[in-house]
Amino acid sequence: MADQQPNGQLNIEISEQVAEGEYANLAIITHSHAEFVIDFVNVMPGTPKSKVKSRIIFTPQHAKRFMKALTENISRFEASNGKIQDLEEVQLPLNFGVPTAQA
Numbered sequence: 001m002a003d004q005q006p007n008g009q010l011n012i013e014i015s016e017q018v019a020e021g022e023y024a025n026l027a028i029i030t031h032s033h034a035e036f037v038i039d040f041v042n043v044m045p046g047t048p049k050s051k052v053k054s055r056i057i058f059t060p061q062h063a064k065r066f067m068k069a070l071t072e073n074i075s076r077f078e079a080s081n082g083k084i085q086d087l088e089e090v091q092l093p094l095n096f097g098v099p100t101a102q103a
Helices: 016-020 060-081
Strands: 026-031 036-042 051-058
Touching: 051 060
Parallel strands: none
Antiparallel strands: 026 036, 036 051
């Protein structure tokens, strides 16, 4: 749990396991009148089923704040590193770099 410091800053702790992170290449977003749910999934070719690696639940207000923060961070990233190409602009190999079978 984060502790509020007298100067308004948060003291946040993260475990080693959480700090390692989870890789996801798909996000599924659903919502109700009370919350937004984002499921982060790692989809790999050739696997019959993909698993949700993490689920984050936001209030609508926090979802909007998250969107704003992500937009601002993407703008800063692109200012330093150049425009991020949308997936529609990039030709991805359908085999994800895995050797294709030959007969």
